[in-house]
Amino acid sequence: MAEPAGSDVLRGTLDLLILKTLSLEPMHGWGISQRIQELSRGLLDVNQGSLYPALQRLEHRGWVTSRWGTTENNRKARYYSLTARGQQGLTHEAEDWRRYAGAVGWILEAT
Amino acid sequence: MAEPAGSDVLRGTLDLLILKTLSLEPMHGWGISQRIQELSRGLLDVNQGSLYPALQRLEHRGWVTSRWGTTENNRKARYYSLTARGQQGLTHEAEDWRRYAGAVGWILEAT
């Protein structure tokens, strides 16, 4: 078990998180979810039921490409990497997020 | 017209924004959306089609109560205010948001 800190609700930022993770390094699905968990210090937990459909969406949109490969552990895995359009999309969505999170912050600070 | 700065996508934070706004002062629906727009400096735009259902959800959940009243402009309007449970909910959701936004921030800053 070890419950990585039960979190849910990826309020529409799953794509952003995946893209960012892939921009660091091409990776397979399972690895992406691990990475997101590490980088968020255990706060964010991505279910496979959300992850794989999201990856399919992104690939269908042309933001990522994938190919079968082998992990260091000698397991078959599908590796995803960012396309140029994916990089642009990431930049744009990250900017969107900052703006949006900032606006929410202003409201929460209001007195 | 005057397009208040077309924004959409209230990624699951609409309830939070409404609760926070009501914690500042009881208000009617239309006023709430104005307030959110002002406080977010024009970045956030709440559609009526999202707002009223959200208010109904919150009332049904017992987080807000409402009653008919009259505005300064002599218009009939339904005024909403926070209940004790709503205040608790706000505190909790605001805390959730900060944690979540922080985690996303960490990921976006990763190199």
Next chain:
DNA sequence: ATCGTTCCTGTAGGAACTCTACAGGAATCT
């Protein structure tokens, strides 16, 4: 007094995303 506009409340239908739960293959460890 009528017309257009602002203020204000809703509903209907659909699209998008996430969650829970399920299913399974292949490699490694015991």
Next chain:
DNA sequence: AGATTCCTGTAGAGTTCCTACAGGAACGAT
């Protein structure tokens, strides 16, 4: 051989949001 870890998916449902539509009442202008 059996259990566990690694890894990829699918199905179905629930929630939330958006677009579009509908309408009443007060106000301002002509």
